[in-house]
Amino acid sequence: RKEVEQDPGPFNVPEGATVAFNCTYSNSASQSFFWYRQDCRKEPKLLMSVYSSGNEDGRFTAQLNRASQYISLLIRDSKLSDSATYLCVVTPGANAGKSTFGDGTTLTVKP
Amino acid sequence: EPEVTQTPSHQVTQMGQEVILRCVPISNHLYFYWYRQILGQKVEFLVSFYNNEISEKSEIFDDQFSVERPDGSNFTLKIRSTKLEDSAMYFCASSGGATNEKLFFGSGTQLSVL
Numbered sequence: 001r002k003e004v005e006q007d008p009g010p011f012n013v014p015e016g017a018t019v020a021f022n023c024t025y026s027n028s029a030s031q032s033f034f035w036y037r038q039d040c041r042k043e044p045k046l047l048m049s050v051y052s053s054g055n056e057d058g059r060f061t062a063q064l065n066r067a068s069q070y071i072s073l074l075i076r077d078s079k080l081s082d083s084a085t086y087l088c089v090v091t092p093g094a095n096a097g098k099s100t101f102g103d104g105t106t107l108t109v110k111p
Numbered sequence: 112e113p114e115v116t117q118t119p120s121h122q123v124t125q126m127g128q129e130v131i132l133r134c135v136p137i138s139n140h141l142y143f144y145w146y147r148q149i150l151g152q153k154v155e156f157l158v159s160f161y162n163n164e165i166s167e168k169s170e171i172f173d174d175q176f177s178v179e180r181p182d183g184s185n186f187t188l189k190i191r192s193t194k195l196e197d198s199a200m201y202f203c204a205s206s207g208g209a210t211n212e213k214l215f216f217g218s219g220t221q222l223s224v225l
Contacts, residue, residue, distance in 0.1 A: 033211040043202055043216035044154060087154065091212055098167045099214060101146075103156040 001026050006088050014110055021105045023071040023088030032091040035073045036077055037084045038104065038109035042106050044087055047073075078109045112139045117203050117217035124193055124224055132188045132220045134203030141207040143186045144214065145178065147171070147199040154202070160186065193224045 006023045013019050025033075033050040050054060050062040050071050061074040071088055088102035116135045117164040124130050136143050145157040158168045160178055177189045184206075190197055200221050 034213070036214075038154075041123045041200070041221075043215070043218050044214075046213055049213070089214075093212075097159055098156050098169065100156070 002102075003027060003086055003100045004087075004090050004102040007105045008103075009107070011105065011107045012110060013078055013107070015080060015102075016104060017036075017109070018074065018076045018106060019078055021073045021074075021086055021088075023073075023102055025069050025088075025090045025100075026068075026070070027090070027092065027100075029092065030096075031093050032048040032110075033071050033090040034091075035060075035062055035071075036087040036089055038087055039084050046099075047086070051094075074109060075107075077106045079108050080111065083107055085110045112141075115203055115215055115217035117201075117220050120218065121218060121221045122223070124222070126195055126224055127192050129189065129191050130193055130222065132190075132201050132203075132206045132222070134186045134188070134217055135184050136186055136205030137207070137215055138184070139158070139207065140205035141168075142205060142221075143178075143180070144204040144206070145188045146204060148202065149218075157188075172189045181221055184199075190222075195196065195224050198222055198224045 004025050006015040037058040038042040038044045039049045050064045051066050054063045059076045063072045076079045087104045091099045118133045143160040148188045149153045157170050158172045175191045179187050200219045202219045205219040
């Protein structure tokens with residue numbers, strides 16, 4: 001089983017659609033969780049941290065379910081500029097340390 | 112906004128040659144990392160560095176790899192005797208300050224081994 005497993009994608013959605021990405025992780029001792037965004041051949045950029053209480057940043061909502069070892073990202077009212085690969089990232093502790101990246105889920109938003 | 116800078120952006124080398132990839136982490140960060148991404152594959156952890164020593168490394172980071180912080184600002188990754196399979200994008204990252212768990216990546220060095 002992969003340490004971090006994401007929806008394989010790709011997701012092709014029209015502008016304005018709501019899209020959800022899922023991620024599961026295998027190490028129950030993992031402590032920190034993130035969604036990063038990566039544009040083609042660019043560096044990953046932090047999109048948002050993920051907390052058990054859930055967190056929202058504008059059109060983006062992230063949720064963590066520790067019991068199920070499951071992380072989600074919801075994008076509402078998707079824009080053309082949301083087209084990218086979304087990376088689920090899990091770290092073992094309070095420090096970034098040996099962060100484990102998922103394979104990524106590619107989103108294409110079409111006009 | 113402070114950023115991680117990497118040089119060069121592209122490096123082409125012959126198999127068996129040594130390369131040094133350079134990074135300047137964010138100035139108040141204390142933790143430094145190298146990750147790599149082979150084309151079409153996921154981002155993979157190579158090594159973390161704290162307090163002038165390696166704190167963790169992956170199985171990818173074998174004896175052909177080494178890291179160094181030669182002065183107060185630079186952080187380097189050396190690959191001795193490069194192999195074809197070392198061709199990848201190498202990302203430097205740093206973390207620290209108030210958000211120690213969050214990684215800030217440089218724009219990467221694309222290494223091509225011929």
